[in-house]
Amino acid sequence: MKIAFLLHNVYAVGGTVRTTLNLAAALIEHGGHEVEIVSLSRHREAPRFPVDPRITLVPLVDLRAGTPDTLHPAYGKPARAYPVADKRHHQYALLHDMRVRAYLEERCEADVVIGTRPGLNAYLAQWGPKRALRIAQEHLRHDAHSDALLRTVARRYRTLDALVTVTEEDAEVYRARMRLPGVRILSVPNIVPPFAVPPSDGSSKIIAAAGRLAPGKRYDLLLEAFTAVSAKHPDWELRIYGGGAQEPRLRALVDELGLRGRARLMGTVSPIEPEFARASIVVSASDAESFGMTLVEAMRCGVPVVSTDAPLGPAEIITDGVDGRLVPVGNAGALAESVIDLIEDEPARRKMGAAALASAHRYDPEPIVARYESLFTDLAASRRRRAWQKLHARLRHPTR
Structure with missing residues (x-):
């Protein structure tokens, strides 16, 4: 055909x-x-x-x-x-x-x-x-x-x-x-095809996020949530991958929140999978998603995802509490709490990462x-x- x-x-x-x-x-x-x-x-x-x-x-x-x-x-x-x-x-x-x-x-x-x-x-x-x-x-x-x-x-x-x-x-x-x-x-x-990269072992103290630096992705909310995470776990680092019009504003917000050196804007990186595999948690704070490619890409790397329950994609990708966490849209406190829970419970984090890797096979080509x-x-x-x-x-x- x-x-x-x-x-x-x-x-x-x-x-x-x-x-x-x-x-x-x-x-x-x-x-x-x-x-x-x-x-x-x-x-x-x-x-x-x-x-x-x-x-x-x-x-x-x-x-x-x-x-x-x-x-x-x-x-x-x-x-x-x-x-x-x-x-x-x-x-x-x-x-x-x-x-x-x-x-x-x-x-x-x-x-x-x-x-x-x-x-x-x-x-x-x-x-x-x-x-x-x-x-x-x-x-x-x-x-x-x-x-x-x-x-x-x-x-x-x-x-x-x-x-x-x-x-x-x-x-x-x-x-x-x-x-x-x-x-x-x-x-x-x-x-979302499999990528030839060893999955995360869940031991790094890195939280990752990726996507266009656009208002709807709510990186401002993510930085607000990370302020609470960093106050409790100052040895953890947030890495945000992507480019876009919001970059100057987000850099200023990093300084305003006192996160310099702990929250980093990494620029556009492709492919993103090797960076996800270096992380232990991936976070999405979006107000809305058509699908959520980065969520599946993170799961492909054996990383649990904490995501807002945004319309329409995340709830069809993530099973809350099994291979990731879903939190209310626009709620920085709930986002921070879920990330902190995974930071403080390493066995649960590793188990959720393994479940994410298995779940991602739903998006295999065949x-x-x-x-x-x-x-x-x-x-x-x-x-x-x-x-x-x-x-x-x-x-x-x-x-x-």
């Missing part, structure tokens, strides 16, 4: 890029499929993440200075088919509309085409080959999108075959709030590939029935 992914920019750094590359490689390795990734944009010579050489890359618009694409008349005009309400609309030109339409209508030979963000799913719904299965992936939460964007994609998604979220809780939200007769709405988690293959089979077998459901809905509610 030939499978094509529509991706914003495979040459950039981001969670969707990494998870798409993981899934593409797994579909080849464990399913024997032929896979190509269609990158709407290209801004550098080579991708930042390693790409399995068996994956075919198809860049559509070359943004590098001086290339013919940047001189094309359509490059200077805004996209018309890409939804205006999508946050990335300003990064799309009329040339993107033209190139993706030409690819989907004239060049695409895939049996399955998968879009990876709302704007690309809208392209797929409008121009995707009718003979192919057309699947929308959602890597963010339903509630992370504006009402205007949700109204736009609801109209477009009705022509698709399936909508796949990364958590079951988010799939339930879509089922309740977006009426899509004949469109399968289901969840399939991201693949079971995730099997779920996608089952979806492809079911969608192909149910095409006529689902087409009738769509037609029936249009006849009953022509104005919706």
